[in-house]
Amino acid sequence: MQNRQILLKSRPVGIPQPEHFELKSASVPEPKDGEFLVENHVLSVDPAQRGYVNDENNYAPPVPIGAVMRAMAVGKVVASKCADVRVGEFLYGWFGWQDYCVGTRASILRRVDPAQAPLTTAAGVLGINGLTAYLALHDIGRPKAGETVLVTAAAGAVGSIVGQLARKAGARPIAVVGSDDKGRQCCDEYGYAGFINYRQPLEPALRTLCPKGVDVFFDNTGGEIADIVIRQMALFGRVIQCGTMSIASWVPPPTGPRNDREILTRRLRIEGFVIFDHLARYDETAAALATMLKDGSLRHAEDVRTDIAQAPQALVDVYSGRNNGKMVIRLRWAAVDDRWSQLQRA
Amino acid sequence: MQNRQILLKSRPVGIPQPEHFELKSASVPEPKDGEFLVENHVLSVDPAQRGYVNDENNYAPPVPIGAVMRAMAVGKVVASKCADVRVGEFLYGWFGWQDYCVGTRASILRRVDPAQAPLTTAAGVLGINGLTAYLALHDIGRPKAGETVLVTAAAGAVGSIVGQLARKAGARPIAVVGSDDKGRQCCDEYGYAGFINYRQPLEPALRTLCPKGVDVFFDNTGGEIADIVIRQMALFGRVIQCGTMSIASWVPPPTGPRNDREILTRRLRIEGFVIFDHLARYDETAAALATMLKDGSLRHAEDVRTDIAQAPQALVDVYSGRNNGKMVIRLRWAAVDDRWSQLQRA
Numbered sequence: 001m002q003n004r005q006i007l008l009k010s011r012p013v014g015i016p017q018p019e020h021f022e023l024k025s026a027s028v029p030e031p032k033d034g035e036f037l038v039e040n041h042v043l044s045v046d047p048a049q050r051g052y053v054n055d056e057n058n059y060a061p062p063v064p065i066g067a068v069m070r071a072m073a074v075g076k077v078v079a080s081k082c083a084d085v086r087v088g089e090f091l092y093g094w095f096g097w098q099d100y101c102v103g104t105r106a107s108i109l110r111r112v113d114p115a116q117a118p119l120t121t122a123a124g125v126l127g128i129n130g131l132t133a134y135l136a137l138h139d140i141g142r143p144k145a146g147e148t149v150l151v152t153a154a155a156g157a158v159g160s161i162v163g164q165l166a167r168k169a170g171a172r173p174i175a176v177v178g179s180d181d182k183g184r185q186c187c188d189e190y191g192y193a194g195f196i197n198y199r200q201p202l203e204p205a206l207r208t209l210c211p212k213g214v215d216v217f218f219d220n221t222g223g224e225i226a227d228i229v230i231r232q233m234a235l236f237g238r239v240i241q242c243g244t245m246s247i248a249s250w251v252p253p254p255t256g257p258r259n260d261r262e263i264l265t266r267r268l269r270i271e272g273f274v275i276f277d278h279l280a281r282y283d284e285t286a287a288a289l290a291t292m293l294k295d296g297s298l299r300h301a302e303d304v305r306t307d308i309a310q311a312p313q314a315l316v317d318v319y320s321g322r323n324n325g326k327m328v329i330r331l332r333w334a335a336v337d338d339r340w341s342q343l344q345r346a
Numbered sequence: 347m348q349n350r351q352i353l354l355k356s357r358p359v360g361i362p363q364p365e366h367f368e369l370k371s372a373s374v375p376e377p378k379d380g381e382f383l384v385e386n387h388v389l390s391v392d393p394a395q396r397g398y399v400n401d402e403n404n405y406a407p408p409v410p411i412g413a414v415m416r417a418m419a420v421g422k423v424v425a426s427k428c429a430d431v432r433v434g435e436f437l438y439g440w441f442g443w444q445d446y447c448v449g450t451r452a453s454i455l456r457r458v459d460p461a462q463a464p465l466t467t468a469a470g471v472l473g474i475n476g477l478t479a480y481l482a483l484h485d486i487g488r489p490k491a492g493e494t495v496l497v498t499a500a501a502g503a504v505g506s507i508v509g510q511l512a513r514k515a516g517a518r519p520i521a522v523v524g525s526d527d528k529g530r531q532c533c534d535e536y537g538y539a540g541f542i543n544y545r546q547p548l549e550p551a552l553r554t555l556c557p558k559g560v561d562v563f564f565d566n567t568g569g570e571i572a573d574i575v576i577r578q579m580a581l582f583g584r585v586i587q588c589g590t591m592s593i594a595s596w597v598p599p600p601t602g603p604r605n606d607r608e609i610l611t612r613r614l615r616i617e618g619f620v621i622f623d624h625l626a627r628y629d630e631t632a633a634a635l636a637t638m639l640k641d642g643s644l645r646h647a648e649d650v651r652t653d654i655a656q657a658p659q660a661l662v663d664v665y666s667g668r669n670n671g672k673m674v675i676r677l678r679w680a681a682v683d684d685r686w687s688q689l690q691r692a
Contacts, residue, residue, distance in 0.1 A: 051611075222606035241609045253603045260568035261596055263587045264618040265397075272610040 003028045006069045006097035006311050008053055011062070014249040015319045016053050018312040021069065028100045035102050036085045038075035040095050041334055044123040045314045045327035046072070046157075047220075047245050054250070069097040069311070074112060074122045076334065090114050090334075092122045097311050099331060110282045114336040116290045124157055124326030125293065125300035126286045128275045132242060133161035134285050136273040137169075137218060140240045145170030147215035148234070150206075151192075152225055153245060155182040156318075157300075157326035160190045161289075162218050164298055167191035171216070174209050176202075176225060178321045189299050198225055206232045213237065221246035223256070230262050239270040245319065301325025349374045352415045352443035352657050354399055357408070360595040361665045362399050364658040367415065374446045382431045384421035384439075384447050387680055390469040391660045391673035392418070392503075393566075393591050400596070415443040415657070420458060420468045422680060436460050436680075438468045443657050445677065456628045462636045465680060470503055470672030471639065471646040472632045474621045478588060479507035480631050482619040483515075483564060486586045491516030493561035494580070496552075497538075498571055499591060501528040502664075503672035506536045507635075508564050510644055513537035517562070520555050522548075522571060524667045535645050544571055552578045559583065567592035569602070576608050585616040591665065647671025 003026045012020045031037045052070040053063050063070045073095035077087050082105060085091070090112040095101035112122040124130065143149050149166040151159045154175030163186060166173040175186035175195040183195030196205040202225060206214070213234030219226050222244035230239070247254055263270065278285075292298035303323045305314055314327050348371045358366045377383045398416040399409050409416045419441035423433050428451060431437070436458040441447035458468040470476065489495050495512040497505045500521030509532060512519040521532035521541040529541030542551040548571060552560070559580030565572050568590035576585070593600060608614065624631075638644035649669045651660055660673050 219606075222604070226606065241606060244606045244610060247604070247606065250607055255601045256604045257599045258568070258593070258602045259605075260565075260572065260587060260590045260593065263616060264590060264620065267618040267620055267623065268616075269618075270609060270614075270616040272613040272615075274610065274613055277613065 001028050001100075002026070003098055003100045004308050005099075006308065008063050008065055008067055008069055011055060011065060012050075012053060013251060014054075015050055015316065016312065017316060020053070021312040023309050029102045031079050031081050031102050033081050034083075035104055036077050036080035036082045038073075038091060038093075038095050038101050038103055039078045039332070040073045040075040040099055040101065041090075041330070041332050042074040042120050042123045043097055043308070043311060043329040043331065044072040044074075044127065045311060045318055045329065046128070047243055047318055049315055050319070068101075070094065071097045071311075072109065072123060072128065073097075073101070074119055074127075075101065090119065090122070090336075092127055097308065097329075099308070109279065110286060114334065116286075117293055119334060119336065120302050120304060120326075120328055120330065121290075121293065121300070123328050124302055125161060125298070126289055129157035129326055130161050130289045130300070131278070131282055131285050132273065132275045133158045133165060134289060135275065135278050135281065136240045136242055137162055137165050137216075140269075140271045140273060141166075141216040141218060141238050143169045143171035143216050147171045148210045148212065149173045149216040149218060150176060150210060150214045150229060151218040151220070152176045152198075152229075153220035153243070153321075154186050154190070154192060154195065155325075156220065156323075158220060158242065159218070160186070160300060160325065161298070163190040163192045164292075166216070166218075167193075168297070174214075176221075176229075182321070189301075202228045203232070216240070218242060223247050223254075227256050227259075230259050230268070233262070233266050233268055236267050237269075239268060241270060241272045303327045304330050306330050347374050347446075348372070349444055349446045350654050351445075352654065354409050354411055354413055354415055357401055357411060358396075358399060359597060360400075361396055361662065362658065363662060366399070367658040369655050375448045377425050377427050377448050379427050381448050381450055382423050382426035382428045384419075384437060384441050384449055385424045385678070386419045386421040386441050386445055386447065387436075387676070387678050388420040388466050388469045389443055389654070389657060389675040389677065390418040390420075390473065391657060391664055391675065392474070393589055393664055395661055396665070414447075416440065417443045417657075418455065418469060418474065419443075419447070420465055420473075421447065436465065436468070438473055443654065443675075445654070455625065456632060460680065462632075463639055466648050466650060466672075466674055466676065467636075467639065467646070469674050470648055471507060471644070472635055475503035475672055476507050476635045476646070477624070477628055477631050478619065478621045479504045479511060480635060481621065481624050481627065482586045482588055483508055483511050483562075486615075486617045486619060487512075487562040487564060487584050489515045489517035489562050493517045494556045494558065495519045495562040495564060496522060496556060496560045496575060497564040497566070498522045498544075498575075499566035499589070499667075500532050500536070500538060500541070501671075502566065502669075504566060504588065505564070506532070506647060506671065507644070509536040509538045510638075512562070512564075513539075514643070520560075522567075522575075528667070535647075548574045549578070562586070564588060569593050569600075573602050573605075576605050576614070579608070579612050579614055582613050583615075585614060587616060587618045649673045650676050652676050 186192040223246035532538040569592035
């Protein structure tokens with residue numbers, strides 16, 4: 001039994017490319033006391049991974065050169081010397097881009113009930129993406145009925161959920177996307193009331209679609225789009241700083257127009273959101289989202305690839321918007337999934 | 347009886363200078379139904395006045411050319427055709443840089459009890475400056491015991507109060523000032539635990555005085571100082587955007603390093619504060635501050651000038667830091683003040 005692993009080969013500046021990684025095979029490790037061995041089924045591919053490998057200002061130390069690429073994954077416990085982790089259960093945690101991972105309790109983000117929803121959802125709509133959408137929108141954005149909620153990367157794994165949750169709250173979500181196709185998808189499937197293709201002039205489009213200004217700005221991209229949106233915020237608007245995908249590199253520090261005066265005169269509240277601060281609320285939030293999935297009121301899309309060797313390219317694709325929904329690498333198929341595919345066919 | 351008035355003569359770009367104003371004399375107007383006539387005793391001089399005359403992004407339309415300079419003032423009602431405004435009472439409101447003003451109920455910010463504290467305090471520590479310090483620090487900053495609170499323009503009318511209130515909350519206030527003299531004043535009189543002269547390299551001074559980072563940044567200046575402080579914030583730090591005094595001009599829009607990534611990774615909350623949003627809480631807040639003045643636990647400084655013709659220069663002095671505490675122009679002396687000066691001499 002071999003353990004295929006994607007290792008970080010060299011440190012990228014800006015967006016990591018396939019040449020910064022290499023695929024190697026190692027032996028499957030043995031868990032020691034307090035540890036367990038997980039067999040990964042679904043690897044997560046996330047924009048935040050760029051931050052894990054860059055030597056920039058981040059919320060965690062960078063992945064060392066030669067180490068397995070840091071990633072979340074959903075896996076099945078196949079051996080355990082950890083008191084409260086049982087063989088056969090499914091976990092969502094820091095298991096890396098590899099087949100097998102030895103973990104400890106600290107590696108676990110959430111225990112996954114495979115009867116709750118298909119396994120891939122645990123890495124996406126019921127994983128950090130859906131949890132981020134739900135908690136950041138409600139904690140920071142607090143959209144009220146009739147308010148306008150503008151979302152960047154709106155067709156993405158987070159944005160597609162934000163639109164639907166904003167609509168459920170009675171607000172008017174507007175999508176910012178990189179293509180008209182994605183914009184139409186946002187309106188047809190994700191509850192958005194309109195979309196702006198950021199390749200067109202943004203300011204007039206904003207004035208047309210958000211005539212009373214933007215009350216809640218759910219920002220996944222930062223940069224020049226955010227510069228323009230900030231200047232179209234309504235009084236007492238809330239800005240959720242959730243990601244900076246549009247900034248190619250933080251070295252040297254990029255500059256932009258100063259926002260001090262906008263923040264003051266518009267009485268804005270800008271707040272950074274990192275989902276890993278909210279671990280204690282994952283289960284209740286995932287349960288709320290799972291209920292919406294079951295009753296059909298929440299849609300989600302997954303871009304499922306199956307070859308571990310393609311993980312680095314999948315990350316590049318996420319950064320260039322060449323994904324359709326949450327990007328995951330599906331390594332193996334669990335018996336429990338058969339029931340879900342039967343349900344979906346029914 | 348003449349009404350001396352400071353009129354706006356031409357529209358400044360950046361900080362207004364004396365040549366943008368002129369002193370003229372007009373006749374004293376008569377109040378109509380619903381109006382009252384106030385005789386100004388104390389004129390307020392505030393950094394925010396620059397925003398009132400600039401044609402920039404602001405929270406109120408600019409003062410028209412030829413109009414009386416917009417300003418807050420404390421005055422005595424000398425005639426009234428307004429049902430609930432009595433002759434003889436003192437008001438704090440939008441009465442302009444002039445001797446006499448016809449006002450309506452909408453011009454009143456707060457009714458002043460001259461027995462509560464000396465009249466000048468109504469324009470400063472019990473006026474928007476003290477109210478701003480109290481409400482912005484507690485609403486947005488929410489300093490906890492042991493936290494570090496960094497304050498720019500710390501020796502000013504707002505900053506001098508913030509330091510003392512932060513200290514009362516058990517936090518550790520650090521002053522950012524433009525001279526060592528002001529810094530020593532902050533430490534000796536306003537409760538600050540240390541000071542940084544911003545004319546010295548800021549980053550090493552911050553690392554020394556705020557080794558665990560800045561938890562609350564009460565920012566009255568914006569600009570390059572803020573750029574450096576943002577990068578020294580502690581996780582979950584709060585930034586109160588209360589003023590942008592250090593920015594010489596907003597036309598063309600000045601640029602600076604992008605803060606998106608700092609906001610995200612440090613989970614900052616940045617919020618704009620404008621005191622005029624909180625009118626309903628002025629009385630209770632002023633009463634709380636007046637209690638501290640009476641029991642001697644709150645100090646304040648006033649820079650009192652007496653010539654209305656000097657008002658424009660006084661504003662320039664505020665911008666260049668050549669003031670010592672709250673800048674006011676004292677036009678006349680009320681009988682009620684005699685008691686306070688007797689008390690102070692006692």
